[in-house]
Amino acid sequence: MSLDLATTRRIAKLARIGLADAELETVRQKLDGILGWVDQLSEVDVEGVPPMVGTEMEALRQREDVVTDGNCQQAVLSCAPETSGPFYTVPKVVE
C-alpha cells in the first residue's frame, strides 16, 4: 500500500511534529520508500507464531510498596523552560 499525503499529515499531527506541506511531501516519499521495503515481511509465514513481548528473558520483578522517592520539588522543576511558583506552565488549555 502506498502512503498518501493526508495520512502523512495525520501521522505528523498524532506525533505532534509540525511540518509544512512541502516537508510533508518529502517525508511522505521517504516513508513510502521504507514501507515498500519492509513489505518484504508479507512473505513470512507467521501462522501460529506468538509475537515477541519484552525479551522473554525474565519475569517482571515487583518492588515493595514503600515511599522511596519524590519530595524533590526543586529538582523536578529545575530543568523546566518555564515555571510559575511550584508549577510547570503551558499555554492555556481550554477543556
Add this chain to the structure above:
Amino acid sequence: MSYIIEGKTGSWEIVVGLEVHAQIISHSKLFSGASTKFGGEPNSQVSLVDAAFPGMLPVINRECVAQAVRTGLGLNARINLQSRFDRKNYFYADLPQGYQISQFEHPIVGEGSIEIELAGGETRQIGITRLHMEQDAGKLLHDQDPTRSFVDLNRSGVALMEIVSEPDIRAPEEAGAYLRKLRQILRYLGTCDGNMDEGSMRADVNVSVRKAGEPFRTRCEIKNVNSIRFVMQAIEIEAARQVEIWENGGEVDQETRLFDPGRGETRTMRSKEDAHDYRYFPDPDLLPLVIEQEWVDGLKAALPELPDAKRARFQQQYGVPFYDAGVLVAEQSVADFFETVAKGRDGKLAVTWVTGELFSALNRTGRTIENSPVSADALGKMLDLIADGTINGKIAKDVFEDMVETGESPDAIVEKKGLKQVTDTGVIDAAVDAIMAKHADKVAEYRSGKDKLFGFFVGQVMKETKGKANPALVNDALKAKLDA
C-alpha cells in the same frame, strides 16, 4: 424494574455500561517510589520517573498488584496469572511520558459480576468485563493565570484500577445501585477509599438506547462523572437526547461527551477531526506480569468478609431481618459497630437499638459512626442492663439519651439517677393496691367487662413507680388483683 422512555415512535429502553476509575490504596505510586498522599504541595510528590525525565524507567509496585487481585476476587472475577502492560500514546500537558501505562489487551482481572439490589428487594447481576491497572495523570489548573495553565504532577503515576461493566444496566437507578455496591465492596476490601469528591473514584458512562429486542445502537461515552447522583442524571438526560435524535430521523454519533450538571445537559467533548488514535503497544520497559496461583490463594484466604456474605451471616447468626441486615452492612464501620453490640447478646434487640436510637442520635448530633457519642461497648453494656432486668426498655431510652449527652457509662447513669428497675413484688403490690383504691370506679368498670382498661392500670402503676417497675411483674400483680 424497567425504565422505559415513551417516545413518539414507541418505547425505548436504555443500555448502560460503566467504566469506573478507582484509585488503588497504596503508599507509593504504581511505577515509582513517590508518595500517593492526597493534598501535598504541588509537584512535591513527584519523582523523576513520574516527570518522565530522560532515561527513567518504571518498576511495578507489588502492593498495587495485590490490591487489583483482591478487588478481582471481591468481584468474583477470574484472575489472570499472566497479564501485560501496554502504552496508550497521546499528548497532553498532564501526561509527562506522552503515554499512559495501562493494560489494554491482557488485563490482570477478567470476567466477574456484582449483585445489585433494587427498590423492593429485587436483585440483579451486573457483569464485570474486566479490571485493569493503569497510571493516573497529573492535574491542570486553569484559573491561576489569564494565559497559561499550570501543571501539578502529584497525581501522575498514582495507581488506578479501571473496572469495566458489561452493558447490563437498564435504568439510572441500577447504575446508582451498581456504583454504591461497587464502592461498598472496594471499601470493605480496603483497595479504594471510594471518595468521589476527592476524585479517588470516578465513572465514565456509556449510554445507548434501543427498542425492545433490537441489537445495540451507537453509544456515547460520558467522561469523568464524579458523583452517583450525576451519573444517574447524566444517563437520563443523555438517553432522552438520543431518543430525540433517533425519532427525528437522525443518527447518534459515537463520541465522547461531557456532563454539565449546572445546565442539565451533555455536550460533545472532542471533535471528530481530533479523533484519538492511541497506538497501544506492549510497554517494552516492562516484562509480562506473572503471578502465582499460590499467591492469589493466599490473598483470597486473607480477604475480609464482604457485604453480601456479612449480610447473610447477620440474618442467620443474629436473626436480623433481611432489610435491616442490608442497612447494617452498607458501611463496614456500621457492621462492625453492630457486631460488637450484638455479639453474645440478643441480635434483634441490638439491631433495633443500632438502627433506631443510635442512628437518630447520630443524625441529631451530626456525627458519624466512627465518632459516635456512644461506643459500641457502652451500648452493649446498656443492653446487658436490660437483659439482666436492671432496667426496663423504657428507662433504657432515657439512659441512652443521657449517654449521648454525657458520654457516661450506662451503669454510672443508672446508679446516679437511681433508675434501677423495681422487682420487689411487695413494692409493686403496694402500688397496685394504691392505684386500685384511687380508681375504684375504673376497677368496677373493668370487672364488669371493660378489659381495655387493663392498659390504663399498667400506665398508672408505672407512673406511680416512676417508670422503674418491671413491666412483667406489674402485669402479673394487676392481673391477680383485678381478676380476684
Add this chain to the structure above:
Amino acid sequence: MLTRLTLTEARAGLAARKFSARDLAKAHLDAIDRLNPKLNAYITVLPEKDVLAAADAADARYANGTARAMEGLPVGVKDLFCTKGVKTTAASKILANFIPLYESTVTARLLDAGSVFVGKTNLDEFAMGSANITSAFGSVLNPWQRKGDEATALVPGGSSGGSAAAVAAGLALAATGTDTGGSIRQPAAFCGIVGLKPTYGRCSRWGTIAYASSLDQAGPMTRTVADAGLMLEAMAGFDEKDSTCSNRPVPAFAQAVGKSVKGLRVGIPAEYRAPGLSPEISAMWEQGIAWLRDAGCEIVDVSLPHTKYGLATYYIIAPAECSSNLARYDGIRFGVRKDAPTLDGVYELTRAEGFGEEVRNRILMGTYVLSAGYYDAYYLKAQKVRTLIKRDFVQAFEQVDVLLTPTAPSAAFAQGENADDPVQMYLNDIFTVPASMAGVPALSVPVGLDAKGLPLGLQIIGRHFDEETVLSVGGALEAAAGFAHTPTLHAEAGA
C-alpha cells in the same frame, strides 16, 4: 605512548607507578585539544580541573593500595548516558541545555570502579543512525583515511561514532557505547577497535536515554578483547531500577580472554553470505574461519533462515518504540522549548525544530506502524517475525557455541554516501541487527585492513548471557589476526 595503551596496560602501568593517573589524564586532554576540533568525537569535554581532580584521587588510591578495577583510566562516555551535573544532549537540539541531576547506572558503576571520565562523545541524534551524520552538533570524522586519499572524509559508523573515533584516535583509552541495532559493533568495525554488545538485560538501561527499549543495550568500546571484558565487568550487573535488567551474577569476563577455544563449535550462517557482499569482506570472513579452525575450533555450517528479515523487522520495531519513547520531549519539563500560543503549537514547534530529520522520520514511521489499521500488518507482524528470528538463534545454538559473521557489509564509507536513500543506509546494519532482535551478545573484533587501508571487523555472536565464550573466541581471533594498526589521525601520529 600514553594514548596508545590498552586499559590492561594502563592499569598495570599505574599500579607499577610508571606514570600517574594525572599524566594519563593530561595526555588525553592534550590529545582531545589537538584532535577533537577535527574529529568532533566529543560534544562536551569535561573541565580540566575536574578531570585532573579525579585523576589525583585515583593516584591517591594507587598510593594507599585501594585502587579499583578501572582506577585512573580515562574513559569517554557516549552522550546518551545521563551524567550528573554534566550536559547530556543525545546529540539533539531538543536536549541542548539538559544537565541531568542524576547519574546513569552504567556510568555510576564505571565511576565506582575508578574510571576518570574525560568527556561526552558524539553520536547520531538519539542514537539513530549508522554513520554519525545526524548529530545536531556536527558529524564525526573517522580518523582512518583511504590510502592515498586523505581528502575524502569517512564516516566512523554509528550511532556510537564519537566513542569509536575517540578510542581509535587516542582520545580515550576506552569508551561506552550503546547498541540498538549495531551501534557499538558497526562503528567499532569502521574504526578498527573492539566493540561488545552484551546480552539484553546484562547492563542496566536506567539513566540512559532510550531509543528502542527492547533493543537498547550499553557496552564497552575498547582496543582489545580483554579490555572489553574488563570494562563490561565494571558496567554490568543487577539494577532494581530497571525491570528488564538481569539479576544473574556478573562473571569475571576478562578471565575468559585467553582461554583455549579448542573444541568449541563455531557456526557459519549460510544466510549471511548475502548477495552483494564485497569480495574483500568475504575473504576476511574466510580468513577468520581459517584462524579459528587453526585454533582448534570446529566449523559448522548453520542456517538462520529468518535473518534476512531482521532489518525490515528492526525498522518497524525500533521506530515504533522510539515514537513512544521520544514523546516525553515536549518542551514542558526539561530541554528546549519553542513557544507558541497553544499547547499543541508548543508541541509541534518544539518537536519539529528540536528533532533532526532522521529522528523525525523515525518517529513518524513508528507512529504510522502503530496507528489504527496498520498495527497488525506492521508492528504485530514484525514482533512475530522477531520471535522466528530469535528461534533461529536458539536452534543454531543447540548445534554450535558461537556464530562467526562479518560485522558490516563494507568498510567505512564517505560522508555523503548513502545519505539520500534511507534503505541503503539501513543496509549497514544487516549483519548486526539479527543479534539485537534476538537479544544475544555479539562482539566485533578488528581483523585486518582492506585494499584501501581501512579496517574490517568480524562479529562473534553467542548464547544469551554467554559473553564469556564470545570473549574467548574473540580473544583467539584477535590473537590470530594480530591487528596492530592505528589510524592516520591519531594523538601520537607523527609524534
